[in-house]
Amino acid sequence: MKEILPALIFMLTTVSVSPQGEPGVNLDLGVVVDTFAPGDPVEIPVTLVTRNDPQVGSVSFEMAFPAAVLSFKGAALGSVLKTEGAELNTELRDGEDGERKILSVDVSSTEAIGQGLLVTLTLEVSQEIAINHDIQLENLSQSSQSMDGGDLNARGLDGSITSIEFIPACFFYMH
Numbered sequence: 535m536k537e538i539l540p541a542l543i544f545m546l547t548t549v550s551v552s553p554q555g556e557p558g559v560n561l562d563l564g565v566v567v568d569t570f571a572p573g574d575p576v577e578i579p580v581t582l583v584t585r586n587d588p589q590v591g592s593v594s595f596e597m598a599f600p601a602a603v604l605s606f607k608g609a610a611l612g613s614v615l616k617t618e619g620a621e622l623n624t625e626l627r628d629g630e631d632g633e634r635k636i637l638s639v640d641v642s643s644t645e646a647i648g649q650g651l652l653v654t655l656t657l658e659v660s661q662e663i664a665i666n667h668d669i670q671l672e673n674l675s676q677s678s679q680s681m682d683g684g685d686l687n688a689r690g691l692d693g694s695i696t697s698i699e700f701i702p703a704c705f706f707y708m709h
Contacts, residue, residue, distance in 0.1 A: 557588035558686050559678045561595055561652070563671045563693025570697045572661040575607060578671065578693060580639075582614065582652040591681040592642035593652060595690060596674040598634045603660040603669055604695070606637055612651030619644025622653065636674065646681055659697065669695040 564579040584590060599606075609624050625638040639653060671693035678686040 556687050557586040559584050559588065559590060559593065559688050561593060561676045561688060561690040563597060563673050563691060565694050567696040567698060570659045570663065572659060572663050574659050576657050576659055576695055578655040578657060579651055580653045580655060582647065582649055584649050588686050589681040590647040590678055590686065592679045593647065594640045595676040596636055596638050598629055598636050598672040598674055599657070600669060601633060601635045603663055604657045606635065607656040607658050609639060609656065610654045612653050614648045614650040614652060615641065615643055617643060617645050663697050667697045671695065
């Protein structure tokens with residue numbers, strides 16, 4: 535044991551502490567699990583997480599969703615963008631396969647965009663939705679620029695919406 539301890543101490547002291555990479559952003563589509571009736575609106579939170587403190591000036595992303603079970607209704611700026619210089623633009627188009635819709639979202643601001651809720655997307659669940667149905671939201675691409683116009687590394691995560699069956703509480707257990 536005496537021989538191992540100095541070796542461990544040497545290894546710990548020679549491991550260099552390196553930064554976690556270049557400044558960048560992670561763009562995550564939300565995961566929603568709830569009871570939805572056909573035709574109900576679903577709010578999808580899109581969050582922004584930064585690494586190494588970049589001064590984010592704009593964020594763009596494209597997501598795909600199945601056209602048969604969801605329709606896009608609108609988007610609203612999130613809590614990190616409640617400034618007068620913030621701008622949100624969306625564009626919806628048909629996917630090449632004809633089965634998906636592609637939503638492009640561009641967010642920009644005259645002030646640095648912080649971490650947190652970037653955008654809330656409102657989608658409507660189809661009348662044809664099945665209970666316990668999982669709908670995938672695919673994050674196709676994302677990009678970001680700093681306040682001075684330089685490109686930032688960007689990556690993203692997919693999201694999902696899961697419709698679960700509503701189970702009413704028993705009257706006798708409520709007392």
